[in-house]
Amino acid sequence: xxxxxxxxxxxxxxxxxxxxxxxxxxxxxxxxxxxxxxxxxxxxxxxxxxxxxxxxxxxxxxxxxxxxxxxxxxxxxxxxxxxxxxxxxxxxxxxxxxxxxxxxxxxxxxxxxxxxxxxxxxxxxx
Ligand code: HEC
Numbered sequence: 001x002x003x004x005x006x007x008x009x010x011x012x013x014x015x016x017x018x019x020x021x022x023x024x025x026x027x028x029x030x031x032x033x034x035x036x037x038x039x040x041x042x043x044x045x046x047x048x049x050x051x052x053x054x055x056x057x058x059x060x061x062x063x064x065x066x067x068x069x070x071x072x073x074x075x076x077x078x079x080x081x082x083x084x085x086x087x088x089x090x091x092x093x094x095x096x097x098x099x100x101x102x103x104x105x106x107x108x109x110x111x112x113x114x115x116x117x118x119x120x121x122x123x124x125x126x
Contacts, residue, residue, distance in 0.1 A: 083124040
């Protein structure tokens with residue numbers, strides 16, 4: 001009687017573990033969306049939207065930065081962000097590593113802000 005009960009518990013446990021693994025996977029994607037909305041986008045809105053949004057007088061570099069898809073799609077030079085790639089163009093631009101693309105042009109972001117964006121790119125799923 002007790003062995004039967006143990007068997008059932010084991011089945012239940014394994015089933016539960018599989019379900020939570022699936023859940024964790026989709027939660028990671030949701031997390032990175034939430035991070036974009038809560039942390040990255042407000043930063044870009046403050047520092048970049050003057051020149052890189054649908055509200056810009058003149059869109060610079062053909063690059064919009066209003067959604068994750070905008071960043072993945074990029075502008076004149078191709079994708080601004082590649083999932084997981086620390087050498088993404090946007091990161092190089094905000095680190096002032098690209099000669100004619102030092103963003104924002106008015107002055108470098110705080111290291112902290114650069115880190116927030118870099119961490120988000122790193123966590124982005126391909
Ligand atoms: C004052 C206007 C202005 C602001 C603010 C600005 N940019 Fe730009 N950005 C430009 C211009 C102009 C270009 C085009 C430069 C070129 O291609 O020579 C550009 C190009 C870029 C590119 C390259 C696009 C491509 O595909 O060629 C990236 C990436 C970029 N900006 C990111 C940012 C980010 C991130 C911010 C905010 C942190 C920002 N920019 C803020 C004016 C601006």
